[in-house]
Amino acid sequence: MVNSESNNQHSKLYYQQNLPNQMVTAVIVLNKELRIQYVNPAAEALLIKSFNKLADQQLKSIFFNNPINDNRLNQLLTSGQEFSDSDVILEFFDRRKITVEITASSVDFDKSPHILLEFKQIDQQKQISVEAFQQLQWESARDLIRGLAHEIKNPLGGLRGAAQLLNKELATEQQEYTQMIIEQADRLTNLVDRLLGPNQLPNVSDQNIHVVLEKVAQLTSFNKPENVTIIKDYDPSIPDITFDPDKLQQAILNIVNNALQVLGPDGKITLKTRATSNKTINGKRIKLAMQLSIIDNGPGIPEKIQNTLFYPMVSGRANGTGLGLSISQTLINQHRGKLSCISQPGHTEFIIILPITEATKS
Template sequence: MYTNASLKEIRATYAQHLVPQLVTAVVIIDDDLNIQYLNSSAEALFSKSLNRLYQQRFLSIFTHCSISTERLIQVLKTGQDFTDSDVVLEFIENYHITIEVTASVALFNDKEHILLECKQIDKQKQISAEVFQEQQWEAARDLIRGLAHEIKNPLGGLRGAAQLLDKELNPDQQEFTSMIIEQADRLTNLVDRLLGPNQLPRLEMHNIHEVLEKVRQLVSMDNVNQIEILRDYDPSIPDIEIDTEKLQQSLLNIIRNATQILDESGVITLKTRIATNQTINGKQVKLAVKISIIDNGPGIPAEIQDTIFYPMVSGRDDGTGLGLSIAQTLVHQHKGKLSCHSYPGRTEFTILLPLPKRV
């Protein structure tokens, strides 16, 4: 039969030897939200040791965290646990992870502290989100193609009838048929844009930075708000098979979206890197070119972030919702992936283009 003293000793021994070995990241913070303990999994997750983070305010080690201070303090006040399965942590080094967090009250050094159990879920979330978004995107494209053809057929007949009628009318009445023809042409043009590019890319070996420099030059010529455009290129990136015109159009659509919401304090950064072991459209790719377009604007509204690449979805009142959809199509034609991560103060569009295997 165990005594209370021996049970306490057993618990302490298990805590001492097992908690550091847990795969789940364990963080203990005090009532001032200062870090008191990290196990080895938490050190790996945050890429920093306990010695470095001890007594640092938990939220200060991130540039952005989707859990608020008030929510953490509420755990101690009420004693009620909470679990959040979609917490985004943005680090000072400009990379982010998605974790599942359970927060509860735990005794530590004979005082109540907040215990955070964290599990990184980026890969699972990314794969499931990509599969779902790919299915939805394809369904939306098929629906629009069907609607577009249904609209174009009667529009052609309407325009032809207006042209015939125009010949029978006197000049005073021809302004009405001219208006019908003009609006029919406008709708036809809109439908063609909805259908998006239908020609396959003409792939040739090119330097990705030449394309980025051309885009930067074009945007700078129409930079009314004098937005600062910074470059952060990796010169070691080899030439890659691309259609320069199509990729240029994709980049322009993304960057011009940013310039339309930024003011004089706006900054856009064009960044290139080599990315390893990436999943692109369900396939594992060892090496890829990663192009990032980063701005310091207000961010994309949370309610449309999952559908931002669908046709007719826009974060602006005067937007058509076609620019990003076309950009997505053009990147897909390169067997690449276009994604977005956004919160107030930082929006990052990322294009991943697979590098061919070296012989």
């Protein structure tokens, strides 16, 4: 490991070579032993380490995984042929992960071959693209389900009406059959209505989000298992925002109730609010927003359904209807907000983002 004076000499050398210290792209320079000789401020921010801590370390020693094979880097020093990789996962020893594009090129400094690596973080762009695709898919699935539901509901009404008329013509001992038809038609109609989702627009007004969360916590406390703890982590600085309290309460309760059904011993559900800025909701940039996180320490959502989690009739539980999260998604969309989820074993987080308007902020 080089000392501080040596680090300063390295830094001075590469500054003199006009390296892009003001670039937003993270830049790392390696010598022929593949040891770090320079990082610009953007790289320090990306790696969350200063140059003094990074200097003279092997590149692979700062990552839990090895994002660039040493053989490729050595070949670059020999051939001078640059290369680029996209969608590279950088995993750190604290398990933090980011996605980057990497460009590697050969440069000479002080008459010695070096490698210049440029890292461009693309997590946000990738997330926006994924969310836009998932939103389009969800809307398509919702429209398909609604179309099928209407096609089913119309003949069900006729079937029930015919059974009612027939019921009047039959003797009492034979009416049990028509009553069964009527009951099953009503059951299917109720299911179809749930598939169609909320059909009334929200009745919105400026409200305190924490009032709704307190109601959710209270309702949950009545039927939660004794081993489950509800944790409140509120940001009191959040101003009133515009929403329908009944509909938002339903959306949150659907998520919380799902968590209650999968939590084991020492289960925890955290209701966390924060003010946040510069969020993208359905392709629109929102300057200021409220972020509500509903976090549980359960087993997590199966990976195979995570991309279709909010579709109707998709459930991770054998006895689940797959309607609760679909309804929550519809309700949040009606508020011009966004509902998303990240999940792994031991940590599932549903994130609701609602815009804070200038009127409610003042």
